[in-house]
Amino acid sequence: MSAPLGRDWLAANLPHQGAMNLLDEIVDWNDAGLRAVASGHRSPAHPLRRGDELPVACAIEYAAQAAAAHGALIAAAPSGPGMLVAVRGVEFHATRLDDTAAALDISVEPLGGGESGVIYRFDVSSAGQPLASGRLTVAFAR
Numbered sequence: 001m002s003a004p005l006g007r008d009w010l011a012a013n014l015p016h017q018g019a020m021n022l023l024d025e026i027v028d029w030n031d032a033g034l035r036a037v038a039s040g041h042r043s044p045a046h047p048l049r050r051g052d053e054l055p056v057a058c059a060i061e062y063a064a065q066a067a068a069a070h071g072a073l074i075a076a077a078p079s080g081p082g083m084l085v086a087v088r089g090v091e092f093h094a095t096r097l098d099d100t101a102a103a104l105d106i107s108v109e110p111l112g113g114g115e116s117g118v119i120y121r122f123d124v125s126s127a128g129q130p131l132a133s134g135r136l137t138v139a140f141a142r
Helices: 007-013 056-074
Strands: 025-030 033-038 082-092 104-114 117-126 129-140
Touching: 007 025, 007 056, 025 056, 033 056, 056 082, 056 104, 056 117, 056 129, 104 129
Parallel strands: none
Antiparallel strands: 025 033, 033 104, 082 129, 104 117, 117 129
16 A cells, blocks of 8 residues: 555646646555545536536546556656547446535556556446446557
C-alpha cells in the first residue's frame, strides 16, 4: 500500500487543471493498479454537467484521469502527453452521477501496453454500488 496523494500532487502531475482536475485523492496505488476518490460530482458547477445533471458517461473521464495518475506514478521515464483514444466494453449501471450521495470510488488496472500506449480496465462505484466499468486505451504522443 502506498501513501495517499492529494490535490497538490494531482495538479502538479496531471494535465487536467482547475475544475477539470476531477479527482480528490489517490488513496492507494502500486504497479498493478490505482484507486482514487472524488466528491465533486454533486457540484452544480461541475465542468461536465449538462443542464441539471452529470451523465454517467462522465465516469469515463474520471477513469481516464485515474489512469493518467497511475501512468505518472509508475513511469520509469516521461511518456509524453497521453490521449484517450478508445473505450470498449463499457457498462453503465446508473444514468447519472450527481444523484449519488457518497464519494465516487475509481479503480484502474493496466491490462497491457508499451511505448505507444496502454489499455486500462476501470470500475467506478459509490458506496459499493457499481456505476460504470469498461476498458480505455490511452495513446502517447511521441
